[in-house]
Amino acid sequence: xxxxxxxxxxxxxxxxxxxxxxxxxxxxxxxxxFCFWLNLFFIKLQLLTKIEKEEIVFETxxxxxxxxxxxxxxxxxxxxxxxxxxxxxxxxxxxxxILNQISFVLPEKIYLTSFSFDKKKITxxxxxxxxxxxxxxxxxxxxxxxxxxxxxxxxxxxQEKNINFVVSFEIKK
Numbered sequence: 001x002x003x004x005x006x007x008x009x010x011x012x013x014x015x016x017x018x019x020x021x022x023x024x025x026x027x028x029x030x031x032x033x034f035c036f037w038l039n040l041f042f043i044k045l046q047l048l049t050k051i052e053k054e055e056i057v058f059e060t061x062x063x064x065x066x067x068x069x070x071x072x073x074x075x076x077x078x079x080x081x082x083x084x085x086x087x088x089x090x091x092x093x094x095x096x097x098i099l100n101q102i103s104f105v106l107p108e109k110i111y112l113t114s115f116s117f118d119k120k121k122i123t124x125x126x127x128x129x130x131x132x133x134x135x136x137x138x139x140x141x142x143x144x145x146x147x148x149x150x151x152x153x154x155x156x157x158x159q160e161k162n163i164n165f166v167v168s169f170e171i172k173k
Contacts, residue, residue: 098122098171101147105140109133113164123168131160138167146172 003010095117102124106112109129116123128134134156141150150169 098146101144105137105144107133107136107140110137120171121168122171123166125164125166128163128165129161131157131163134163134165141167141169148172 005013098117099115102112102122110126110133112124112126114123114125128137134152138150138152141147147169148171150167152165152167156163156165
């Protein structure tokens with residue numbers, strides 16, 4: 001095909017054709033740019049959704065942590081109370097066990113008339129028909145591992161019969 005148009009018209013047509021190509025390229029570039037923007041927008045939406053989910057999970061975990069911290073504080077307080085009670089109980093002496101031991105070591109012919117208990121010290125007073133029974137009582141008290149510093153007044157040992165005695169001793173832990 002032969003183009004018979006003048007040179008000016010040929011240039012004009014060439015320019016129009018170039019403008020059309022540029023216009024088409026601009027449209028393609030704008031479409032590509034729009035598609036890229038759409039991709040970025042959807043990625044942003046996905047990330048925002050994930051962030052919201054993670055925030056919800058984070059808030060739930062925070063609530064759980066605060067609940068468990070409250071439980072931990074209550075347990076710690078409870079443990080402190082138990083330790084105090086346990087410490088108190090360890091420092092206490094079972095009066096029942098002490099009375100049981102005294103009744104075990106007390107000879108049949110000796111009678112107690114009073115009993116005094118002050119923290120770790122016990123004072124007993126009573127009546128013994130003979131000095132031999134009182135000596136046996138003293139020996140039995142000394143044989144006990146839980147009793148220490150057993151003290152009988154010295155003037156007791158001068159009497160042989162009908163002895164009113166007083167004895168004091170301490171309790172070992």
